Amino acid sequence: MPLCSAKCGKKAILKRPKTGDAMCKECFFEAFENEVHFTITRAKLFKPNATVAIAASGGKDSTVLAYVMKLLNKKYNYKLKLLLLSIDEGITGYRDDSLDTVKQNRDDYEMPLKVMSYKDLYGWTMDEIVAEIGRKNNCTFCGVFRRQALDRGANLLKVDYLATGHNADDIAETVLMNILRGDLARLNRCTSIITDSGDGIPRVKPLKYAYEKEIVMYAYFRKLVYFSTECVFAPNAYRGHARVLLKDLEKIDPSVIMNIIQSGESIKVNETANMPSLTNCMRCGYVSSQDICKACVLLEGLNKGLPRLGIGKSSKVKRILNENKLKNNSCNINASTCCRTSTGDVEDIEDKKCLCGGSQTIKSLPVDKIMSDKLTI
Ligand SMILES: Nc1ncnc2c1ncn2[C@@H]1O[C@H](COP(=O)(O)OP(=O)(O)OP(=O)(O)O)[C@@H](O)[C@H]1O
Numbered sequence: 001m002p003l004c005s006a007k008c009g010k011k012a013i014l015k016r017p018k019t020g021d022a023m024c025k026e027c028f029f030e031a032f033e034n035e036v037h038f039t040i041t042r043a044k045l046f047k048p049n050a051t052v053a054i055a056a057s058g059g060k061d062s063t064v065l066a067y068v069m070k071l072l073n074k075k076y077n078y079k080l081k082l083l084l085l086s087i088d089e090g091i092t093g094y095r096d097d098s099l100d101t102v103k104q105n106r107d108d109y110e111m112p113l114k115v116m117s118y119k120d121l122y123g124w125t126m127d128e129i130v131a132e133i134g135r136k137n138n139c140t141f142c143g144v145f146r147r148q149a150l151d152r153g154a155n156l157l158k159v160d161y162l163a164t165g166h167n168a169d170d171i172a173e174t175v176l177m178n179i180l181r182g183d184l185a186r187l188n189r190c191t192s193i194i195t196d197s198g199d200g201i202p203r204v205k206p207l208k209y210a211y212e213k214e215i216v217m218y219a220y221f222r223k224l225v226y227f228s229t230e231c232v233f234a235p236n237a238y239r240g241h242a243r244v245l246l247k248d249l250e251k252i253d254p255s256v257i258m259n260i261i262q263s264g265e266s267i268k269v270n271e272t273a274n275m276p277s278l279t280n281c282m283r284c285g286y287v288s289s290q291d292i293c294k295a296c297v298l299l300e301g302l303n304k305g306l307p308r309l310g311i312g313k314s315s316k317v318k319r320i321l322n323e324n325k326l327k328n329n330s331c332n333i334n335a336s337t338c339c340r341t342s343t344g345d346v347e348d349i350e351d352k353k354c355l356c357g358g359s360q361t362i363k364s365l366p367v368d369k370i371m372s373d374k375l376t377i
Helices: 025-042 060-075 095-109 118-122 126-133 138-157 168-181 184-189 212-221 237-252 256-266 294-303 314-327 367-371
Strands: 051-055 081-088 113-117 161-163 194-196 202-204 351-353 361-363
Touching: 025 060, 025 212, 051 060, 051 138, 060 081, 060 095, 060 212, 081 095, 081 118, 081 138, 095 113, 113 118, 113 138, 118 138, 126 138, 126 294, 138 161, 138 294, 168 184, 168 212, 168 237, 168 256, 237 256
Parallel strands: 051 081, 051 161, 081 113, 161 202
Antiparallel strands: 194 202, 351 361
């Protein structure tokens, strides 16, 4: 190995995947951390004294995010209060094990941890959902519920920001996917480093420009404890294609990842394109591009034995809901179970109309129920 390209005089022990530079371990750490710091300061990601929930899955990205955020917060005196927020999707042999890793992170990094589960929020674990719907489309349920569960957690914790471990590869893959699908609305916002979740708590991505290979390398050389097993259920097939394509292109030239992100950032979507406007779901109050958000529609389908409701086009959903409304003008599921946990967790029990259009009312999960699972440190 040659000498470290940072000219520290030490021998290089690695080649940076992003730049190809030969480096020693310490100079690599410094370069990686400085780049994340630069990303944070250039985008003015956080206001001083803010509280930040780090969405922690126990995987490499969120583990590195928690570690680096703690380090930079101290080094540059960001004055942030950092805590961890984990969603337990209820996947045996996967999330239960990765949550043990998050608990280890909680102890190692001395950050409070809040865990919220699909079972408490929606009445279903992913194991139960897969038993109901099979392995096809289960990622749709998981992704939609997780996005909302993180928003609910951030609200509950009254944080100022929610930081996720999305890295440069994730963002480049998403750009590719949105181009391949012709999804202009998503293409327009998928490269944003700050996104508005509609509830006033911005979602931020401090690792937006960090390459996945560098994150793995950083975790390895820093000896960070993280969980590396793939989800036991079927992977998201479409994203898988984009991922394979990106990895192949990266082998030819690593700069393609940054190039794709920069292209995504520069694309200006034609104003005449059909862009959905964001509103609040009539049912749960969370942000949605439809009157009823995807999480509520999917949950309705599960609770009413129509698990394919919400998979596919929204016009199809409307048609099925209308047919269902005509067939039974009242909901055939009893009030305590019908749509039982799909409403906001910030309100106490409140009567709302069921999506079936019938006279049945639904009850939201009392905030005390969720709050009873206190922050642990
Ligand atoms: N169960 C969860 N609880 C909390 N946050 C999560 C959870 N799953 C995903 N996230 C957040 O969303 C980000 C992107 O999730 P994704 O499923 O793409 O995982 P990933 O790329 O494998 O990341 P990681 O290595 O952190 O698991 C994660 O880095 C994390 O911040």
